[in-house]
Amino acid sequence: MNRRLLSFGMMFLVIGCMSFGMYRIAQAAQLTVKVAHIKSAPAGLDDPVWKNIQAVSISMEGRDALSGRKETMAAKAAYTDTDIFLLFKWKDPTRSVTKQSWIFNGINWKHLPGDEDRLAILFEITRISKFATRGCAVTCHSPPELSKDQWVLATKNAPEMGDLWHWKAARSDPYKYADDSWLTIPGLLGEYDPNKQSGRRSDAGSGGDIKNEVADKSKPRYMPGPTRSGGDSGVLPAEDAVEITDYTIFKPGDVLTYRMPRKPAGSRADISAVSRYQDGGWILMLYRKLNTGHDDDVIFDPKKQYSFAMGLFDDAGDDHSKATEPLTLKFLKSDRNY
Amino acid sequence: MKNSENMSQGLLKLLALDHAVDFLKNTTISSDALTWKRVCGSIATVLVILLFLSGAFMALYYSPYPGAAYDSVQYAEFDLPFGDVIRGIHHWSWNLLLVVMLLHMTRTFFTGAYKPPREMVWVSGVLLLLVVPLAIITGDLLPWTQAGYWTTRVRVSIISSVPVIGPFMVDLLQGGPRTGIVALTRFYVLHVIFLPAGIISLLALHFYFLRLKGLADPIMPSRLPKRNIALLPDMINRWLILFIVVTLAIGIATRFWFAVPYGDPADPSDSRFVPKPEWWVLFLNQLVSIFKGPFTIVGSAVIPGALAGLLLVLPFISRSPERRPVRRWKEILVAMLIAAAILGLSVMSWIEHFTSTVA
Numbered sequence: 203m204n205r206r207l208l209s210f211g212m213m214f215l216v217i218g219c220m221s222f223g224m225y226r227i228a229q230a231a232q233l234t235v236k237v238a239h240i241k242s243a244p245a246g247l248d249d250p251v252w253k254n255i256q257a258v259s260i261s262m263e264g265r266d267a268l269s270g271r272k273e274t275m276a277a278k279a280a281y282t283d284t285d286i287f288l289l290f291k292w293k294d295p296t297r298s299v300t301k302q303s304w305i306f307n308g309i310n311w312k313h314l315p316g317d318e319d320r321l322a323i324l325f326e327i328t329r330i331s332k333f334a335t336r337g338c339a340v341t342c343h344s345p346p347e348l349s350k351d352q353w354v355l356a357t358k359n360a361p362e363m364g365d366l367w368h369w370k371a372a373r374s375d376p377y378k379y380a381d382d383s384w385l386t387i388p389g390l391l392g393e394y395d396p397n398k399q400s401g402r403r404s405d406a407g408s409g410g411d412i413k414n415e416v417a418d419k420s421k422p423r424y425m426p427g428p429t430r431s432g433g434d435s436g437v438l439p440a441e442d443a444v445e446i447t448d449y450t451i452f453k454p455g456d457v458l459t460y461r462m463p464r465k466p467a468g469s470r471a472d473i474s475a476v477s478r479y480q481d482g483g484w485i486l487m488l489y490r491k492l493n494t495g496h497d498d499d500v501i502f503d504p505k506k507q508y509s510f511a512m513g514l515f516d517d518a519g520d521d522h523s524k525a526t527e528p529l530t531l532k533f534l535k536s537d538r539n540y
Numbered sequence: 541m542k543n544s545e546n547m548s549q550g551l552l553k554l555l556a557l558d559h560a561v562d563f564l565k566n567t568t569i570s571s572d573a574l575t576w577k578r579v580c581g582s583i584a585t586v587l588v589i590l591l592f593l594s595g596a597f598m599a600l601y602y603s604p605y606p607g608a609a610y611d612s613v614q615y616a617e618f619d620l621p622f623g624d625v626i627r628g629i630h631h632w633s634w635n636l637l638l639v640v641m642l643l644h645m646t647r648t649f650f651t652g653a654y655k656p657p658r659e660m661v662w663v664s665g666v667l668l669l670l671v672v673p674l675a676i677i678t679g680d681l682l683p684w685t686q687a688g689y690w691t692t693r694v695r696v697s698i699i700s701s702v703p704v705i706g707p708f709m710v711d712l713l714q715g716g717p718r719t720g721i722v723a724l725t726r727f728y729v730l731h732v733i734f735l736p737a738g739i740i741s742l743l744a745l746h747f748y749f750l751r752l753k754g755l756a757d758p759i760m761p762s763r764l765p766k767r768n769i770a771l772l773p774d775m776i777n778r779w780l781i782l783f784i785v786v787t788l789a790i791g792i793a794t795r796f797w798f799a800v801p802y803g804d805p806a807d808p809s810d811s812r813f814v815p816k817p818e819w820w821v822l823f824l825n826q827l828v829s830i831f832k833g834p835f836t837i838v839g840s841a842v843i844p845g846a847l848a849g850l851l852l853v854l855p856f857i858s859r860s861p862e863r864r865p866v867r868r869w870k871e872i873l874v875a876m877l878i879a880a881a882i883l884g885l886s887v888m889s890w891i892e893h894f895t896s897t898v899a
Binding site: 329331332334335336503505506507509528530535 | 607
């Protein structure tokens with residue numbers, strides 16, 4: 203009887219070992235950001251939980267005007283039962299948050315040359331054909347047979363929808379969020395440039411920014427009021443601005459914000475952000491509900507994995523970026539907490 | 541008690557199943573069939589049933605169209621209760637089925653149970669072993685993943701390299717040179733209709749010959765008296781218990797530890813994707829790598845075909861009634877050399893595909 207049991211046990215051991223071998227063999231080899239399960243939300247960028255989570259090094263390559271330039275970004279990801287947290291760290295020798303601020307030279311108002319640092323992340327809300335293998339090449343840098351000025355940031359078919367997270371150092375960070383928008387087929391409905399075809403649509407709600415300029419665009423229209431609600435970035439939020447009634451109060455060298463961020467609300471404010479510029483680089487944490495309940499957002503189900511791609515914009519107001527290859531976001535099981 | 545018996549008898553009669561049940565009750569087999577040594581055959585039967593049931597469930601939600609196949613599989617897996625468990629059961633069952641069938645065949649070979657008068661039991665078993673991989677091959681394409689698509693492309697190119705019949709086979713399989721909607725539809729039909737029909741037929745044949753010729757006696761005669769047991773309920777109850785145990789084991793394993801790996805949706809224009817062979821085709825893959833150019837056919841058809849042929853004709857060339865392995869050492873040695881070659885080729889292929897640096 204014992205011998206029978208032994209041989210039976212051995213047989214199952216062999217089958218078990220082979221099964222494990224199969225499992226290992228079947229694993230896909232691609233750059234994956236693993237999302238670790240944590241019990242409670244990290245308090246911020248310095249929360250000890252981040253030290254226990256392995257960072258993934260993501261290569262970014264310059265596109266268009268930045269062709270040939272490379273960047274490496276470290277990414278970590280975690281989730282609780284309700285929220286997802288993404289932590290990014292990248293080198294950037296210049297902290298760009300001015301976004302063409304106004305400067306007064308004693309006679310005229312001019313725009314300062316500096317622009318803005320940004321990070322854009324694109325997920326699929328519904329399947330975007332070939333996004334998983336081509337990433338942003340099928341939405342941002344397309345169609346490849348046309349010249350760049352004819353490219354449209356959009357999907358190819360109406361059922362294809364993307365979720366675009368856009369963290370902007372000057373226009374969203376003062377309110378500690380990343381602008382939440384979504385991507386569909388091209389149209390003229392884009393608020394970004396009403397004359398240009400675009401598939402970008404802001405999520406429901408409010409946010410974005412207002413240009414601080416008079417009708418002839420020769421000088422700013424607003425100045426800081428007595429209150430400050432938009433953080434400590436030095437940027438003037440629209441809610442804190444008051445109309446300038448007397449331009450003689452300004453002296454040479456005075457600087458005023460040009461793009462004033464507006465307080466976000468609704469689905470557009472789903473993605474919260476915490477950032478810090480330190481030691482010549484940015485550290486940024488983005489977090490959001492796994493399921494916001496909004497149709498214009500991707501729903502994260504920890505059982506699934508998600509394709510995404512990112513673009514990094516350094517002191518840029520245009521779409522010249524360093525972008526990643528398509529990446530995969532994979533949730534680790536919740537039985538191991540960090 | 542008596543009333544319920546009468547009711548069930550009445551119901552069986554009403555459904556005209558009473559004769560079938562009587563037949564099963566009156567069918568007897570050697571009690572040797574219940575020993576652990578022969579459990580692989582029972583597990584294989586159970587796994588085939590599990591594959592059919594889980595496959596039938598998945599077919600309810602599957603859409604054989606390239607633009608929808610991937611998402612339909614994802615929907616069934618993640619949005620339906622226990623969808624991941626059912627897909628896991630389907631996925632791991634065929635892996636285990638191959639392992640169990642190989643163990644079953646190995647035991648049959650070592651004990652000489654394939655020898656006359658059980659030639660056709662062996663032949664039907666070998667045919668089953670050849671048909672199951674076809675079901676796996678056709679099933680690989682269905683989720684329309686990068687791995688499934690490009691693995692199929694590699695397989696199709698290997699098939700097309702076979703002179704004369706190769707291009708015809710490719711045309712038959714996928715309706716032309718492209719692996720697109722026609723290919724997906726044909727693979728689906730093969731996977732859910734023709735190949736299951738083939739497996740059921742071969743399984744029926746296997747059992748028919750087994751019943752006709754009986755189980756092979758143990759090599760070492762047992763001291764216990766030989767007795768017969770009824771197929772119903774003894775053997776069928778055993779299968780039911782095994783069915784529950786195997787289902788629970790695979791279901792729990794896939795739910796908690798071994799989720800079915802899945803990749804990106806297929807992108808036929810992304811030729812950068814290099815598929816990696818599954819464990820059971822590693823040696824075939826290596827053969828194809830070794831024999832190149834005009835010799836491709838040797839690796840893709842001649843050697844695998846010869847191996848399959850050798851397995852099929854084994855009971856007809858090994859006619860000696862001697863079953864003890866020590867007295868059949870030449871036969872055993874040849875088999876072990878072939879097994880070692882297959883293992884060696886598999887290891888080589890594994891090293892080539894799985895130990896190189898990944899980007």
